[in-house]
Amino acid sequence: MKTSTKSTGKTSFVPPAVSKVSVGKLKARAEAFIKQLGLDYPDLKFEPGNQEHWSPRSKTVTYNLNQPLRDLRYGVLHELAHALLEHADYSNDFELLKLETDAWDMASDIGHRYHIEIGSEHIQNCLDTYRDWLHRRSTCPSCSMHVLQKNSSSYHCFNCQTTWNVSTGRFVRPYRRKQKLSAS
Numbered sequence: 001m002k003t004s005t006k007s008t009g010k011t012s013f014v015p016p017a018v019s020k021v022s023v024g025k026l027k028a029r030a031e032a033f034i035k036q037l038g039l040d041y042p043d044l045k046f047e048p049g050n051q052e053h054w055s056p057r058s059k060t061v062t063y064n065l066n067q068p069l070r071d072l073r074y075g076v077l078h079e080l081a082h083a084l085l086e087h088a089d090y091s092n093d094f095e096l097l098k099l100e101t102d103a104w105d106m107a108s109d110i111g112h113r114y115h116i117e118i119g120s121e122h123i124q125n126c127l128d129t130y131r132d133w134l135h136r137r138s139t140c141p142s143c144s145m146h147v148l149q150k151n152s153s154s155y156h157c158f159n160c161q162t163t164w165n166v167s168t169g170r171f172v173r174p175y176r177r178k179q180k181l182s183a184s
């Protein structure tokens with residue numbers, strides 16, 4: 001049996017799902033920010049994707065829309081900094097850490113122009129993931145000795161003579177603590 005509720009004559013106000021509205025608004029703000037960057041940096045392409053990165057070959061900054069607005073802004077500014085610094089390659093892991101640090105410095109400067117203050121804690125967290133990554137890569141799998149890199153794709157342990165190869169992915173390293181870290 002169907003039950004029916006008699007209208008009270010009042011217009012009932014159904015509050016919209018708060019998260020839905022704010023997600024839509026935040027997405028619009030994120031897109032407006034990206035659009036502005038596209039106007040300010042017409043030589044670069046800005047494309048949505050899963051993993052934020054800078055491609056020197058196609059001059060494309062890839063950003064991830066599926067994250068809080070704050071992280072999206074920080075991330076796209078960071079990749080933009082790599083682009084403006086013309087980061088294309090690095091010869092060893094320590095150099096990558098240096099490039100990452102430089103990119104964050106510049107991202108902070110660019111951010112000021114858009115009234116975005118990148119928190120130093122965020123930057124240190126991101127750099128820490130690189131430091132952790134570097135530490136894992138440079139640790140000998142046989143004797144756990146911490147050694148210096150031999151060349152762009154391998155490490156050699158002076159203690160036990162073990163040599164191990166490492167991948168040479170460029171600026172596509174995950175750089176957040178929350179992301180799954182891999183030593184490869």
Ligand SMILES: [Zn+2]
Nearest residue numbers: 082100103171
């Ligand atoms: Zn980077």
Ligand SMILES: [Zn+2]
Nearest residue numbers: 140143157160
């Ligand atoms: Zn060793």
